[in-house]
Structure formats: structure tokens, C-alpha cells
Amino acid sequence: MSTIKRKLISFEGGEGSGKSTQIPLLENYLRDRGENVLSLREPGHTYIGEKIRQLLQHDVHASDMFPETELLLYEASRAQLVRERILPALAEGTWVICDRFFDSTTAYQGAARKLPLEDVQWLNHFTVQSCIPVLTFFFDLPPNIGQERAQRRSSRPYDRIENESLNFFQAVREGYRRLATDEARRFITIDAQRDPESIAQIIRKSVHEHFFS
Ligand SMILES: Nc1ncnc2c1ncn2[C@@H]1O[C@H](COP(=O)(O)OP(=O)(O)O)[C@@H](O)[C@H]1O
Ligand SMILES: [Mg+2]
Known part of the structure; x- marks a missing residue:
């Protein structure tokens, strides 16, 4: 299990906050050091996950989805992703970078959809x-x-979740901030209004400190 804990990194934050801009930069940094890297975006990347992604984000007939259903679909997709892709990659020493992981569920389905946080x-x-x-x-x-x-x-048109109100996304942000405080050992909060290069530097420095020094 120690291998698993060493090489798994997640990127979290609201839509447009810069996750997809920074992930390739970190990938390049790691590859330049001779590391193998697998980048994954939730939900998806498995046959089952792609089907679930379609249902969660793009199926116009799924607009009346209940929060409980939404929660379980994200978890189902993730359960498959962890076992089919993430654990095997980590077991062979590959780095895994997740563009969203379970903290998104705490922020979106917990804090914003207001499902009980402990559940x-x-x-x-x-x-x-x-x-x-x-x-x-x-x-x-x-x-x-x-x-x-x-x-x-x-x-492109907004997907089902991007269509939510500003209040919803404010609650998402507050959910993330609470997590960052509660799990301060794992979380690094980045001021996403900084310029992309200085954010990339902060990320490289943190990864260097955690993994290479
Ligand atoms: N630090 C930044 N400052 C200003 N604009 C940024 C920054 N990082 C990314 N962007 C721009 O904002 C948009 C959303 O970024 P993106 O990385 O796709 O966000 P996310 O993946 O979190 O939704 C893109 O057009 C990107 O070029
Ligand atoms: Mg993105």
C-alpha cells in the first residue's frame, strides 16, 4: 500500500479554475524526470465509466436525476476506475494524476447538493x-x-452540472475550502487567479518536496 500512497495526485476545484491547464505541465515535469504518468479525468476512462459519464453529463433525458442517483453514479464510475485503471498503474510504479477525484463528490454532491456529508x-x-x-x-x-x-x-453548450446557479458553485467552493482545512496535510490550496506559470512553479515545488527530496 505504501506505493499506492506515494504516487497518486489529484487536482480539484471549480469549472474554469485551471486544472486542465496545469495537469499537462506536471505530466511533462514528471516525464522529464523519466517517470511514467497516467492522467485520468472523472468520470470515465473505463467502458462502464464512459456510459455513466454520458448519463451524468450529456443525456438530455437524464435532466430530472435525483441527487442520490447522481451521487451513486459518480461512485459507481469511480469504483470501476480505481480497480480497473488506478490500482494496476500504481502497482507498476506509474504516477496517476486525477483531474477530479472523490473530493469533487464531497464538494458537489455533499456541500452543494446538500446530501448528508457523513453519508x-x-x-x-x-x-x-x-x-x-x-x-x-x-x-x-x-x-x-x-x-x-x-x-x-x-x-459548447453547458452540461447538466455546469447549468447550475452561481449559488450552487459558491457552495461547491465553500465545500472545497472546508475540506482543505479539515485535511490540511493532503491539501494544497492554490490561488487560481495567479498567472499559469507561477501556479506551475508552486505545483512543481510541492511535488518535488513531497516526492523527490
Ligand atoms: N492561471 C490562469 N489565469 C488565467 N486564465 C487561466 C489560468 N489557467 C487557465 N486559464 C484559462 O481558463 C480557462 C479554463 O481553464 P481550464 O484549465 O480548462 O480549467 P478547468 O480544467 O479547471 O475547468 C482556459 O481557457 C485557460 O486557458
Ligand atoms: Mg478541465
Whole structure:
């Protein structure tokens, strides 16, 4: 299990906060050091997960999904991802970088959808067991700025969750902030309004300190 704990990193934060911009930079940094890296985005990356992703995000007939259903679908996709992709990769010494992982469920389905936090956290634990990131980078950004950025990024229509109100995304942010305080050993909060290069430097420095020094 110690291998598992050493090489798993997650990126968390609202839409448009810069996760997908930074992940390839960290991948390059690790590859330049001769490391193997697997980057994964939740939900998806397994046959079952892709089916669930479609249902959660893009199926117009799924717009009346109940919060409980949403929670269990994310957990189902994650249960498959952990066992089919993440654990085997970690077992062969590959780094795994997750663009969202179970903290997203705590923030979105717990804090924002207001499902009981202890139930959500119990399910997260049931799903991942000891497959817990050593480092979680939380990109903290006012949600209105994230929305503006995401709109500029692409003209595709919003998915089911992106369609939520600003209040919902404010609750997501508060959920993440609480987690970052409660789990201060694992979380590194990044001011996502900084420029991309200085954020990349903070990430490389943290990874270096945690893993290479
Ligand atoms: N630090 C930053 N400052 C300003 N704009 C940024 C920054 N990081 C990313 N962006 C831009 O914001 C948009 C959303 O970034 P992205 O990495 O896709 O966010 P996420 O994956 O968290 O949704 C992109 O157009 C990206 O170029
Ligand atoms: Mg992204």
C-alpha cells in the first residue's frame, strides 16, 4: 500500500479554475524526470465509466436525476476506475494524476447538493478504500471568474452540472475550502487567479518536496 500512497495526485476545484491547464505541465515535469504518468479525468476512462459519464453529463433525458442517483453514479464510475485503471498503474510504479477525484463528490454532491456529508464521505471511503491521493491541489477561484473563463474556453453548450446557479458553485467552493482545512496535510490550496506559470512553479515545488527530496 505504501506505493499506492506515494504516487497518486489529484487536482480539484471549480469549472474554469485551471486544472486542465496545469495537469499537462506536471505530466511533462514528471516525464522529464523519466517517470511514467497516467492522467485520468472523472468520470470515465473505463467502458462502464464512459456510459455513466454520458448519463451524468450529456443525456438530455437524464435532466430530472435525483441527487442520490447522481451521487451513486459518480461512485459507481469511480469504483470501476480505481480497480480497473488506478490500482494496476500504481502497482507498476506509474504516477496517476486525477483531474477530479472523490473530493469533487464531497464538494458537489455533499456541500452543494446538500446530501448528508457523513453519508457522502462514507461512500467515498467505500469506493476508494485506501486509494487516497498523497497530494491534492485545490484551485480556489471565485465561481463567476471560473464561469467567464470556461465560457471563453469553448462554445459548447453547458452540461447538466455546469447549468447550475452561481449559488450552487459558491457552495461547491465553500465545500472545497472546508475540506482543505479539515485535511490540511493532503491539501494544497492554490490561488487560481495567479498567472499559469507561477501556479506551475508552486505545483512543481510541492511535488518535488513531497516526492523527490
Ligand atoms: N492561471 C490562469 N489565469 C488565467 N486564465 C487561466 C489560468 N489557467 C487557465 N486559464 C484559462 O481558463 C480557462 C479554463 O481553464 P481550464 O484549465 O480548462 O480549467 P478547468 O480544467 O479547471 O475547468 C482556459 O481557457 C485557460 O486557458
Ligand atoms: Mg478541465
